[in-house]
Amino acid sequence: MxxxxxxxxxxxxxxxxxxxxxxxxxxxxxxxxxxxxxxxxxxxxxxxxxxxxxxxxxxxxxxxxxxxxxxxxxxxxxxxxxxxxxxxxxxxxxxxxxxxxxxxxxxxxxxxxxxxxxxxxxxxxxxxxxxxxxxxxxxxxxxxxxxxxxxxxxxxxxxxxxxxxxxxxxxxxxxxxxxxxxxxxxxxxxxxxxxxxxxxxxxxxxxxxxxxxxxxxxxxxxxxxxxxxxxxxxxxxxxxxxxxxxxxxxxxxxxxxxxxxxxxxxxxxxxxxxxxxxxxxxxxxxxxxxxxxxxxxxxxxxxxxxxxxTWRLFDAFALNQLQTGHSQATASHIDQSVVLGDFLELVDEHHFRLTGRTDDVVNIAGKRGSLAEINRILLQYEGLEDGVAFLPPNKKRLAALVILKPGHTTQGLADYFREHIDPAFVPRPMVAVPQLPRSENGKLSHKAVLDCYQRTRPT
Missing domain, CATH: 3.40.50.12780 (ANL, N-terminal domain)
Structure with a gap:
């Protein structure tokens, strides 16, 4: 054919x-x-x-x-x-x-x-x-x-x-x-x-x-x-x-x-x-x-x-490290290059590791942390069905929306967090919700998360 x-x-x-x-x-x-x-x-x-x-x-x-x-x-x-x-x-x-x-x-x-x-x-x-x-x-x-x-x-x-x-x-x-x-x-x-x-x-x-x-x-x-x-x-x-x-x-x-x-x-x-x-x-x-x-x-x-x-880059692609620390991707079948939204550690021309997103660094109480790493730790909690940690606008602490399995509490999640990250980055509040506003693809838009938080946060 x-x-x-x-x-x-x-x-x-x-x-x-x-x-x-x-x-x-x-x-x-x-x-x-x-x-x-x-x-x-x-x-x-x-x-x-x-x-x-x-x-x-x-x-x-x-x-x-x-x-x-x-x-x-x-x-x-x-x-x-x-x-x-x-x-x-x-x-x-x-x-x-x-x-x-x-x-x-x-x-x-x-x-x-x-x-x-x-x-x-x-x-x-x-x-x-x-x-x-x-x-x-x-x-x-x-x-x-x-x-x-x-x-x-x-x-x-x-x-x-x-x-x-x-x-x-x-x-x-x-x-x-x-x-x-x-x-x-x-x-x-x-x-x-x-x-x-x-x-x-x-x-x-x-x-x-x-x-x-x-x-x-x-x-x-x-x-x-x-x-x-x-x-x-x-x-x-x-x-x-x-x-x-x-x-x-x-x-x-x-x-x-x-x-x-x-x-x-x-x-x-x-x-x-x-x-x-x-x-x-x-x-x-x-x-x-x-x-x-x-x-x-x-x-x-x-x-x-x-x-x-470690990621294996497809052969049609190439990565270039910019002076800003960002990575630029080009491909033989795509006319324009793109500056990626992630920080990459280039191992060689075919391999790289992700080290964080360019927009996920947060400053809490004078300390710098990675939202991606905090969310990785959150999602490994055995009592969690789903969840997301984020920084609400004009706030000095992280918050989280979570769906917990039966028998688990936000206090238990907070105790788990303190065992794995600096207390400054433990989300407060942690709001238990029936579901997260994920798209059909499983993604969470920043706006949808904030809208859900505004509707469900404690007053």
Missing amino acids: AAQPNASTSPIIERDASAPFAYLSTPLAALDLQPGLVSCAQFCQHVQSLAQYLPEHPYAINLCENRYLFTVVFCAVLVRSQTNLLPPNKANNTLLSLAEQHPSYVIHDGSLEYSLTNNTPKVDLSQLVPGLAPFTSTSLPRVTNHHIAAICFTSGSTGQSQPIVKTWGTLSAANHHNARFMLSDLSQTTYQIATVPGQHMWGLETTVLMPLVADTVMSDAKPFYPSDIAGLAAQLPKPRLLVSAPIHLRALVNAGLALPACERILCATAPLPQVLASQVEHSLQGKVAEVYGCSEMGSMAVRFTAESQ
């Missing part, structure tokens, strides 16, 4: 037509599909069929919740030489703002209600009855490398979410780098389970784009609860691949369920404690590969966290 090399274009899919591409856990009326396997040839037919149906607008706000439909839409948009808009969230004001800035249409699968009140055209794939017209071709056209395939957005974890332009050339090249360094030692067709959404960079690269080039079968589902993850895994053949985030892996381990084996677990979006990585490997009988990256550069390094704290 792969086309001949061409410097100015790249193929959308590079898999054998008969190879399995996706596993569907639910019927899809728009494509006249029942649960089960979908081949690469069928996927190409679905993309071509949908491409004929799309409105004549240069941008598509892709809101499909079903991962397979999201991928079909993403590629159909490319076939039509349009651009995917992948908003940072699905709040109505966010969608309205996006639609006002770009001549676009909204396409979704009916799983959520969108109350956009402007004249933005809307395509609901769940209402396509009896479905799309069949298309017989089992190949897809090549896409020019300079075509803007998607506009993604930063997570907003440290401030306002910012747009990131991704050309097809960049995404296509990244796809090959990612498959090589994340999956190179897996020799068989791997069946994928993902707890993260495909709309954001981590899920987009690994669960939507990677199956276009790697011998990986995506699943259309996005299981949330540990029992759902275990149930979906039990439906899939071995070997299995789990794509997740630390918060989801922590919940999976804490659930204490008997879990089907996963040969590889890919994890990103937040630091993964080494203890948790070891627990996950024991529970899932597989190796945890933690991936480092950022929205601007995509995935760029990997480490097997249970064994080592």
